[in-house]
Amino acid sequence: MKKLMARHETYVLTIIVIFSIVISIINPNFLTLENTFDLLKSYAFTGILAIGVLLVLISGGIDISFAAVATIAEYLTVSVCIAMGGSMVSAFLLAIAVGVLLGSVNGLLIHRFSIPPIITTIATMNLYYGLLIVITKGKWIYALPDFFRSFADVRVITLQTANGIPYGLSVITVIWIILMVITALMLKYTRLGRSIYAVGGDRISANRVGLNVAGIQVFVYGFMGAMAAVAGIVQALLVQTVAPNSIVGKELNVIAAVVLGGASLAGGIGTVFGTFLGVMLLAIVQNGMTLMKVSAVWYDVFVGLVIIISVGFSSWKQKTGGRRVKIDVREDLPELAAAYGGSGTDTERENH
Amino acid sequence: MENLFLSMQGINKRYAGVQALDNVDFAVRQGEIHCLAGTNGSGKSTLVKIISGVVQPDPGAEIVINGNRVHHLSSMESIRNGIEVIYQDLSLFPNLTVQENISISETVSSRRRIISWKKSRETAKRAMERIGINLDLDAVVSGLSMADQQLVAISRALTGNLKLLIMDEPTTALTKKEIDALLAVVLDMKAKGIATLFISHKLNEVMEVAERVTVLRDGKSIGCFSSNELDDKKIEYHMTGTTTTYSPYHAVPDTGQVPLLQTRELSKKDNFSGINLTVYPGEIVGITGLLGSGRTELALALFGLNPPDSGEIRLSGKPTVIGSVKQAMHHGIAYVPENRLAEGLILDQSIGKNIVITVLDRLLTALRFIDKEKVNSRITHSVNELSIKIPGPEAAVKTLSGGNQQRVVLAKWIASNPGLFILDNPTVGIDIAAKSSIHAVIKQLALNGMGIIIISDEIPEVLYNCNRVLVMNRGRIIREFVSRDTTEEEIQAFIEATAV
Ligand SMILES: Nc1ncnc2c1ncn2[C@@H]1O[C@H](COP(=O)(O)OP(=O)(O)OP(=O)(O)O)[C@@H](O)[C@H]1O
Ligand SMILES: [Mg+2]
Numbered sequence: 138m139k140k141l142m143a144r145h146e147t148y149v150l151t152i153i154v155i156f157s158i159v160i161s162i163i164n165p166n167f168l169t170l171e172n173t174f175d176l177l178k179s180y181a182f183t184g185i186l187a188i189g190v191l192l193v194l195i196s197g198g199i200d201i202s203f204a205a206v207a208t209i210a211e212y213l214t215v216s217v218c219i220a221m222g223g224s225m226v227s228a229f230l231l232a233i234a235v236g237v238l239l240g241s242v243n244g245l246l247i248h249r250f251s252i253p254p255i256i257t258t259i260a261t262m263n264l265y266y267g268l269l270i271v272i273t274k275g276k277w278i279y280a281l282p283d284f285f286r287s288f289a290d291v292r293v294i295t296l297q298t299a300n301g302i303p304y305g306l307s308v309i310t311v312i313w314i315i316l317m318v319i320t321a322l323m324l325k326y327t328r329l330g331r332s333i334y335a336v337g338g339d340r341i342s343a344n345r346v347g348l349n350v351a352g353i354q355v356f357v358y359g360f361m362g363a364m365a366a367v368a369g370i371v372q373a374l375l376v377q378t379v380a381p382n383s384i385v386g387k388e389l390n391v392i393a394a395v396v397l398g399g400a401s402l403a404g405g406i407g408t409v410f411g412t413f414l415g416v417m418l419l420a421i422v423q424n425g426m427t428l429m430k431v432s433a434v435w436y437d438v439f440v441g442l443v444i445i446i447s448v449g450f451s452s453w454k455q456k457t458g459g460r461r462v463k464i465d466v467r468e469d470l471p472e473l474a475a476a477y478g479g480s481g482t483d484t485e486r487e488n489h
Numbered sequence: 490m491e492n493l494f495l496s497m498q499g500i501n502k503r504y505a506g507v508q509a510l511d512n513v514d515f516a517v518r519q520g521e522i523h524c525l526a527g528t529n530g531s532g533k534s535t536l537v538k539i540i541s542g543v544v545q546p547d548p549g550a551e552i553v554i555n556g557n558r559v560h561h562l563s564s565m566e567s568i569r570n571g572i573e574v575i576y577q578d579l580s581l582f583p584n585l586t587v588q589e590n591i592s593i594s595e596t597v598s599s600r601r602r603i604i605s606w607k608k609s610r611e612t613a614k615r616a617m618e619r620i621g622i623n624l625d626l627d628a629v630v631s632g633l634s635m636a637d638q639q640l641v642a643i644s645r646a647l648t649g650n651l652k653l654l655i656m657d658e659p660t661t662a663l664t665k666k667e668i669d670a671l672l673a674v675v676l677d678m679k680a681k682g683i684a685t686l687f688i689s690h691k692l693n694e695v696m697e698v699a700e701r702v703t704v705l706r707d708g709k710s711i712g713c714f715s716s717n718e719l720d721d722k723k724i725e726y727h728m729t730g731t732t733t734t735y736s737p738y739h740a741v742p743d744t745g746q747v748p749l750l751q752t753r754e755l756s757k758k759d760n761f762s763g764i765n766l767t768v769y770p771g772e773i774v775g776i777t778g779l780l781g782s783g784r785t786e787l788a789l790a791l792f793g794l795n796p797p798d799s800g801e802i803r804l805s806g807k808p809t810v811i812g813s814v815k816q817a818m819h820h821g822i823a824y825v826p827e828n829r830l831a832e833g834l835i836l837d838q839s840i841g842k843n844i845v846i847t848v849l850d851r852l853l854t855a856l857r858f859i860d861k862e863k864v865n866s867r868i869t870h871s872v873n874e875l876s877i878k879i880p881g882p883e884a885a886v887k888t889l890s891g892g893n894q895q896r897v898v899l900a901k902w903i904a905s906n907p908g909l910f911i912l913d914n915p916t917v918g919i920d921i922a923a924k925s926s927i928h929a930v931i932k933q934l935a936l937n938g939m940g941i942i943i944i945s946d947e948i949p950e951v952l953y954n955c956n957r958v959l960v961m962n963r964g965r966i967i968r969e970f971v972s973r974d975t976t977e978e979e980i981q982a983f984i985e986a987t988a989v
Contacts, residue, residue, distance in 0.1 A: 332597075338582035344543065346564075347568045405584030463759045464760055464964045466783075467762075467967070
């Protein structure tokens, strides 16, 4: 129980529960299965990006370029699929290859030239995105291949509303969940996963115990690239158009969700479950505001407040709980004085 | 031909502006207990980093491990050869649990890709059993005390296929009991053919078990001596070229004045209780006692970091509440923490900036710009006062040797010219020669009217530098000794008799 209290996830979960209750009192449509499935589908995009960001943050780095990477992977893959055909599998594989390539470039640059990751990835963000706009001239793609359209509608579980409209658990949500499970297992049960925590905890120590810090860094940014690519395809599936400028600009939202979920910008700390909660909290805030008919302009204000309260509260908790030395204070001073002569108080000194 | 485990010849290492190692030859026999001695900055840690493969020597070095010439010694290669190091800064992962910290070396060097948490738990348990400790395996390391962190680092080194264990000042934060347990492990390892290389400034402790001693001075090897031909004085002579003697501090403060600090029945639940402590201007008061006696908690209370529940603090006669560090500093209280390396320095900043950081407001020109000249003379003064060995005031603090970093922290607080100066183990990790120069500085500060509290494990340190020595035990001051009227043996015997 004590352990549970100390965990950041517990706070986020509590906030989620409170929000859900408040929102559903105002609008009972919120806590329906239909709305839940819908949220889980539309936030798969943010959620998948968040998995990648999580790994980067745990390793002690940061990535700003992932939205650009996602867009390039998405645009390139859809263009290739339109020109040469293919299937959903080949689309994902191609996108991932592109994502891993662009992500690893980040990792290599950061390692090779020891430029701070934030600067490196701001630079590559501009570079990647700039090249994309130059080459595509900013053109949108409207006519996606048929298999994009049909795949987006696949449901793993199908239910019906009272008036006969089908809804259910989308295959997109399933992709997100699978990626979360794989990542969580990797982080917890593989040497690589634990090494990422170690590098984020203390890079010099990691080097000293013989970890391949360079390799781990490249992996983390490559993995971020892969997640960005999958998210890019998911975005295409969700909106059924490809716009070169639709994703870029969402970076900070994703990073915010991950931090909200308990990951530390200083590195070494974070879990997949926490990240999931962070994403869902943002989703609920946004969705709830729509359902409560609060103007969308308040969204950012609200998200800012939620982040400050949630992150602030848990680090305040850590700070106050910081020094927990417990000393079993002696109560037998007179006996001790009798046995050894002299008691500790130096009051008698004042008389001489 | 003796059985050498490690032999190094012609080791050079040059950093910008410093020849850290100058043509050093060094060897460790199989199963030998070897001690590396030298003043702060003499190159001990650098040599260790080369042995562990973290730092590469300049070209021309020859390293032979177990009879095999090694051309490029990487950290992985070093670990594979059975060399483990406990670093001066411990090199732990603050975000991970005790269990993971202990088992990580094994995890890394085993080629398994999947982690077995059960196995890692067993590994950690076994390592802790070897030195007879019992920490919570699931505790996160950043929440542990320095001493516990040190035990974690030691346990980690004991997990692998050890051939040579190197300890860079392993005992600084340990109690006598833990040190004895550690030395017992070292002897036990020796019986199994495992060699140990100690680096320590508490020489008497290590000399109990060491067989040979290599002495470095200014990056050069002075020689390798058999330990039975050495005593403290001789080692100090080899290290520094001179010897020093302790001079007791008996300057009697004027107890007719208003005391600088007076506490009355100061208590905090589960920390300390009924503390009556008086410090006069010009007085040095020592507090000793076992680790966990509440000394540090009391010091933190006086510095606003651990506010008491009840009782009164009077500063120069006025009842005062010290609720924060800012207030404490405002009242002229300075505190040099026990865990200086972690709490006291901005490692990436220059030495000079670190020294003047607390006093910038006193170093301004008439127009309230920073006065470069005043800053520089302040820095030069501090560096000379504590004989800090630095390449230049612009160098980053992290490039200094451990002992010199500590002196920078001291310099920083002395520069703030406090009225009441609390020092928690001020000379841990500082070499013998420098120790006495720091003690001289402290005594001079007291003679100028500063009130000083020295907390220390080392009885000679408090006895020879303080007017009075208070013994704390489980949250209470249980006895006061007047330095002039007592001996090291008497205090030691009292502490041992009252230990539970
Ligand atoms: N990364 C570095 N860059 C520049 N100079 C360095 C670096 N590391 C060490 N030095 C210098 O090399 C010299 C030897 O340092 P080293 O840490 O080996 O000393 P040491 O004998 O371990 O001292 P201590 O007892 O204080 O720990 C010092 O003058 C130090 O300033
Ligand atoms: Mg050192």
